[in-house]
Amino acid sequence: MGFGQHSARRRRHTVVVAACAALIVVGGGAVTWAATQQVESPPAPPAASSTAQAPPASSTAPENDPAEASTSAPSTAGSKPTAGSSTSSPEVEPLPASPPVAVRLPGIDVESPVHGLGLDEEGKLQVPSGERYNEVAWYDGSPTPGEVGPAVLEGHVTGTGYAPSVFFELGNTRKGDRIEVDRADGSTATFEVTEVKSSPKDDFPRIDVYGATDGPELRVITCGGTFDKDAGRHLDNVIVFAKLVKS
Template identity: 65%
Template sequence: MTTKHQGRGAVRPAALGLLPVVCLVLGVLLVVVAINRQVPDPPRPASATSAVDAPAGRGGQTGPADRAGRETAAPVADAGKTAAPGTAARGTAAPEGTALTTGPQSATAPGADVGPETMAALPAAEPVSVRVDAIGVDSPLHALGLAADGTLEVPSGALVDQAAWYSGSPTPGESGPSVLEGHVTGPGGRPSVFFELGALVPGDRVEVDRADGSTVAFEVYRVDSYPKDAFPTVAVYGPTPGPELRLITCGGEFDTTTGHHVDNTVVYARAVAADS
């Protein structure tokens, strides 16, 4: 009697029965990976009003995102290209040709004449860390300057998820607006240090530790969002009656053609207390 053997390339009936199961498992894994590569939109500012006419505390805050659905996460870190100061806070002009300075301008910051009196200015001392308890931020700070194109440098490399202080602005607690920036998303589109920045509302606190051992507390009085091609440079970087703070990140829609969000979110705050 002759015995027939299956060739090496033959598929056993039992293996054929497993194919649907394998395909189903692979399909589920692909869906999970696709979902994990998406993040919700960063929060949009609830309002652009000052502490004088805004709802008290965080009661006036809307949900973390006011747009239904999800969008594909940014493939790269995004603090975006924010405008360099057209009129630098320390009194030095920005380089000619500075990008993104065509937005509405004002002689002073938008909340300069409203709200509680700002505390007296402190001597210069570089910032070392920032805390924003309302959105769970607790980050070291490092100094960054201007990029070759005149826009702000952004955190990168091992420091990509840290907040940074723009070294051309006053140190926190000095007179004028001190500028801190951070990414909204990191590599792969995951939320980064300032992802929740747009969820802040008037009355929230920001604390900055300084190299001289002091801590300055700032109170948020305005949160706003601007298209990057209409960034209000003077309102953000211009002179203020006393020590103030600006927190800047990206926001709004994610533009897949540029790899960046189309807007900038800006938080305005004034110094209200300091301890050493």
């Protein structure tokens, strides 16, 4: 399996952990090695509750999707703003469509290029792979960051040699942190974090993540929570919610 070089510039050193995501498994030994080498879980949001029990393992292959609970194509068409969704300040004007090219999360010392990805044949989000494994991806079926609606960014939690990937510390993001997204048209959309939550993969909050919003918003997703050694995957998703505050 081909992993790319680490693209995010980080100042904080973290311990080696088991892989949350892998595209293919070369023999069962890789899964066993990863499980025995894990010595620390990714940071969890402050209010996140740990998963009590690991579900029965249906496969020994590690997961390959930061939002794998989305088993069908995410869609915002025709949906209404959710009760818990935040709205952007009236004075902040939405931006026209323009794909994201880079993202910065200063609160956790992350900076990464961004590339677009769609859905696979099963209707799940494709994930960064190859030379771009450790980069952030934008789900190109969602609005571009700065447009009205929820733009969705995703990234792996672990990567090369089972070392931390771009979003290993996403759970350390805090309410009020800023997220800056550079766009292809030369503009930068700045978002403010409104919520950071951990959600079991078997109860992924699809409406909260993909549902329509009154203004421009952002969702940032990765894996997290307890690592299930039998299934070779983390049991939860860490999800950051943010709203546009500067365009």
